Amino acid sequence: MALVLTVTVWMRLVSAVCSGRLGDRVGRRIPLMISILWYSLCNFIAGFSPTFCFLFIFRALLGFGKGAEWPAGAALAMESWPIRSRGFMSGLLQGSWGIGFLLSSAAYGLLYNSIGWRGLLWLGILPALRVVYVRYFVKEPPVWVENRRRQRVENRDMRLPLFSIFKRGMIGNTALACWWMSGGLVAYYSINGMFATHLQKDLGLSPALIATPIIIANLVVFLASVGWGWAMIIPGLLGIPVAFWYMLSDNFTVIVIGYVLQGALLGGGVGS
Numbered sequence: 193m194a195l196v197l198t199v200t201v202w203m204r205l206v207s208a209v210c211s212g213r214l215g216d217r218v219g220r221r222i223p224l225m226i227s228i229l230w231y232s233l234c235n236f237i238a239g240f241s242p243t244f245c246f247l248f249i250f251r252a253l254l255g256f257g258k259g260a261e262w263p264a265g266a267a268l269a270m271e272s273w274p275i276r277s278r279g280f281m282s283g284l285l286q287g288s289w290g291i292g293f294l295l296s297s298a299a300y301g302l303l304y305n306s307i308g309w310r311g312l313l314w315l316g317i318l319p320a321l322r323v324v325y326v327r328y329f330v331k332e333p334p335v336w337v338e339n340r341r342r343q344r345v346e347n348r349d350m351r352l353p354l355f356s357i358f359k360r361g362m363i364g365n366t367a368l369a370c371w372w373m374s375g376g377l378v379a380y381y382s383i384n385g386m387f388a389t390h391l392q393k394d395l396g397l398s399p400a401l402i403a404t405p406i407i408i409a410n411l412v413v414f415l416a417s418v419g420w421g422w423a424m425i426i427p428g429l430l431g432i433p434v435a436f437w438y439m440l441s442d443n444f445t446v447i448v449i450g451y452v453l454q455g456a457l458l459g460g461g462v463g464s
Contacts, residue, residue: 197385199252201377204259211260212267219332219340220268223260225323230257235316239309271333287417290410290455297410300388301403380458383435387451395442405448409455416456427457 211223234254241247266285273281299312307314357366391402416427431454438450 196251200255203252203255207256207259208263212263215264220264223264225326227257227260228323232317232320239313271335283417287414290413294407294410297403297406301400304399405451409452412452412455431457
């Protein structure tokens with residue numbers, strides 16, 4: 193389980209870099225549509241896995257497609273939204289993944305006993321329907337359109353080698369950003385990625401009980417992402433003792449309260 197999660201996240205890193213570069217050249221919509229179709233199809237195919245190796249490969253491919261969505265979608269949203277309320281929109285956008293986590297948890301709690309894990313993966317084809325909306329109703333941001341127009345008129349192209357972010361004058365910012373993001377992902381996936389497995393294997397809870405704290409916590413994540421937009425360090429520090437408090441308990445009430453509270457604090461890091 194941990195290995196599948198790990199390769200998925202690492203492949204997201206690779207595709208995110210590729211997507212950012214492609215988005216500067218061809219626009220935000222094309223990488224976004226390719227990403228959605230890619231990971232939706234890989235998720236659907238993974239549901240037919242006859243072996244662990246097959247599942248591992250398509251989860252890796254899923255991660256590669258998934259990583260491209262975030263930079264393309266975030267750039268499109270931020271460049272299209274009015275500057276005066278862009279901070280609020282950033283928190284709203286960053287926290288919206290909690291709504292997706294909430295829906296997937298609800299599907300697990302309601303459908304797992306009837307369709308199993310394969311059926312849940314097959315439901316992953318549904319996001320592909322969003323491509324139709326993006327194709328016909330989403331326009332390229334005016335900022336990107338103007339930049340490309342100027343590049344064509346001046347007969348030049350934007351060139352920024354990847355390794356320039358590691359040069360003197362930039363290395364400090366690069367290292368800080370990488371440290372912050374990697375630390376956040378380690379903390380997130382070490383708890384959230386394996387939390388359902390912990391409740392199922394160690395505590396023997398039913399799908400409905402497993403889904404309950406996850407649904408509530410991710411609703412709180414979404415709300416907190418907007419409210420915590422002005423701070424990062426405070427929720428991060430407060431989250432440390434909370435994790436030890438409920439993760440070492442076998443009391444379901446304590447687990448629910450602790451996990452939801454951590455969701456509120458997690459929303460701070462995400463939103464800001």
